[in-house]
Amino acid sequence: MLQGAIRTDRTVLLSLLRSCVGFVEDKRSGEAIHSRIFKLGFSSDRFLQTGLLDFYSKCGCLAAAQQIFDEMSARDVVAHNAMIAAFGVCGCVDDARNLFDGMTVRSSASWNTMISVYCRRGDFEAARELFDRNPVKDVVSWNAIIDGYCKVGKMEMAYELFNRMGSARNSVTWNTVISGYLHCREFGRAISMFRMMQEENVKPTEITMVSLLSACAHLGALGMGRWIHAYIKNHNLKMDVVLGNALVDMYFKCGSADMAIDAFRRLPVKNVYCWNSVIVGLGMHGYGEQAIEAFHEMEKGNFFKPDGITFVGLLSGCSHSGLVDEGKKYFQEMHHVYGVEPKIEHYGCMVDLLCRSGLLKEALDLIEAMLIPPNCVVWGSLLRACRIYRDTELSEQVTKRLLELDPADGGNYVFLSNIYAASSSWIDVENCRRIMIERGVQKIPGCSSIELNNMVHEFVAGDTSHPQFEEINVFLVEIDRELRKLGYRPDVDSVLHDIEEEEKEEAIKYHSERIAIAFGLMNSTGKGPIRIVKNLRVCYDCHEASKLIAKLFQLK
Structure with a gap:
């Protein structure tokens, strides 16, 4: 012009x-x-x-x-x-x-x-x-100071000012506080704020919906997510690429790949982030071949140029599907064909791919040949494989490297303790505990959540605080009895105490995911899936037990 x-x-x-x-x-x-x-x-x-x-x-x-x-x-x-x-x-x-x-x-x-x-x-x-x-x-003054507090996680101060505003609050005020709770990972509070918003008849915007979908994704609250999707359609909110991408991401993270794909296909406009969400989501669910198909569809249509996130999804899909040759191929092509420099997350995917296939030596060689220093995630993938394949010598070596990289991560000490516990080296287990205490290191407690009737219930290992605890406890004993009839025997290697075998089996029975599963089975109807979200990796025993529980109760 x-x-x-x-x-x-x-x-x-x-x-x-x-x-x-x-x-x-x-x-x-x-x-x-x-x-x-x-x-x-x-x-x-x-x-x-x-x-x-x-x-x-x-x-x-x-x-x-x-x-x-x-x-x-x-x-x-x-x-x-x-x-x-x-x-x-x-x-x-x-x-x-x-x-x-x-x-x-x-x-x-x-x-x-x-x-x-x-x-x-x-x-x-x-x-x-x-x-x-x-x-x-004016309302902008209030929103400015509230936004400042939210961005640094001072939510008590932000909420105090939010309350003082009273009827002067607008949708920007509500969105700011909801986003603040998301930033602080207080996802339940974010959803509670939305319910308050509805009670006060404040009309939510597309920004509100994006924040709520993100909260649902982190909580695994599929029911609430579906309700929000229906609300968006019923109130004719604009489905732009940001809101559409949040919707696709929510469905994948809540375990509903079919709904995610359907939502993606219906998006009026797509960008590279939407395609990446689909490729990453399919990979996360172990649909490696479908992730590759989506990648080629994106490529053939000349929609967008693949970027680093695209290849994270692609390599992750190959890893979770055991597609070793395909993973190696795309790892080479990402730089030589697509001009994407491999970053730490790409190396992490490749190490995980090799480890899941039992190629520990090849994984170690790749780590040692990396052009950038390996981080704890990369070494952690190798360590988990060492434990699965009972390579005690290499696992001890890798764990010590992890402790050098991040001496404040309690999970590394737990891994090392697991190795010693598996070989009944209780003196070494106690030494690990002593070092943790001396360095002020604490293990992050396992926490599992389940959504029921649009409410999220959280449990920690050994949790006795829930109102239904007595019933849950009885049901867990019943489940354990039925599992044993199917041939289940607890793997107690992860129990870090020098106690009798029966006591170890009792301890592992009350892991947070087991409690959440029992609660879900007791309070849900029908044969639909029970979705559990956990903040830490599920231990081997609970993973195996979960598969048998699904078979026992004919669940997905």
């Missing part, structure tokens, strides 16, 4: 300038518009100067913004606000405050901008002091 014969007045130029924020290409376009403004003789136009100042401030071009601000013959409140924002984006907080303090007239946007500058730096004491002094608080 700038090069054509179309007339470019200041209104058109200002409109174009406002659209040029966010990407490198748009920054270049904005600079071209600036050049055009100069050539057309509009350099002294106050509205265009303010537009240029706003553009450069949002792009983080402090020198250009400062030059325009200094050259302005008349600087109004809007110009001052844009310059304060420019200082804030570039981390010049003192300069921003000096300019703010020097203003003779301030608007509510002036206060909000300065508060946001402090929040960006993490100076919440100064932000709160300014907020409390603000004589013209």
Whole structure:
């Protein structure tokens, strides 16, 4: 347009300038518009100067913004606000405050901008002091300070201000707090906030739905996720690529691959993130061949160029499906054919692929030949394989490497203790415990959750706090008795205590996932699947027991 014969007045130029924020290409376009403004003789136009100042401030071009601000013959409140924002984006907080303090007239946007500058730096004491002094608080002022608290996980402070707002809250306020709970991994609270939102008749937006779908994905709350999907359709919310991708991701993470694929096929617009969600999701569910088919469909249609995440999904699918040759092929092609440099996650997938196929020596060779230092995830994949294939010597070597990399991770000590416990080396087990205590290292407790009637119930190992504990306990004993009739014998190698075999079997029976499964069986109807979400990897014994329980109760 700038090069054509179309007339470019200041209104058109200002409109174009406002659209040029966010990407490198748009920054270049904005600079071209600036050049055009100069050539057309509009350099002294106050509205265009303010537009240029706003553009450069949002792009983080402090020198250009400062030059325009200094050259302005008349600087109004809007110009001052844009310059304060420019200082804030570039981390010049003192300069921003000096300019703010020097203003003779301030608007509510002036206060909000300065508060946001402090929040960006993490100076919440100064932000709160300014907020409390603000004589013209509006909903944007409240949202700015609440957003600042949410971004650093200070949810108690954020919720206190949220409550003080009362009826002044808008959908942005609600979305900010819901996103804050997501950021803090308090997924249940995020969903509770949505229920409060409904009770107060506040209309949720597409942003609300994206946050809620993310919460459902982390909790494995399929029922709630399906309800949200229905709500989106019934209230005609716009299914853009962000919301569509969140929906596909939720279904995969809640264990419903069929629904995820159906939701993906129905998306009106797809981008590379949507395709990646499908490839990663199929891989995660062990549908390696389907993941490869989706990859080729994406490639043949010339939809989007595969990126690093695409290959994580592809390699993960090969790993979970035992497609060793295919995995090796795509690992080579990702760099030589597609120009994607392998990162630590790609190496992790390849090590996992080799380990799952029992190729421990090949996995070790790959780790030692890596072009980047292996991390705990890579070594951890090899360690788990060592334990499965009873390679005690290599597992001890790998565990010690893990402890060197991350001495604060309690899981590494547990792995080493497992190795010693499996060989009845109880003195070494006690030494591991002693070192953990001396270093202040704590093991993350296993926690399993299950959704029932749109409510999420959580259990930890040995949990006796649930109102139905007595019934659950009786049912667990009954399940154990029936499993033994099918030939089940507990694998107690993961029990890190020098106790009698019967006591070990009793301890393993009360792992969190077993309690969650028993609760689900007691309280659900029909033969549908029972979905359990756990924060840690399921132990070998519980994995085997779960398969037999599914067979016993004819579950998916």
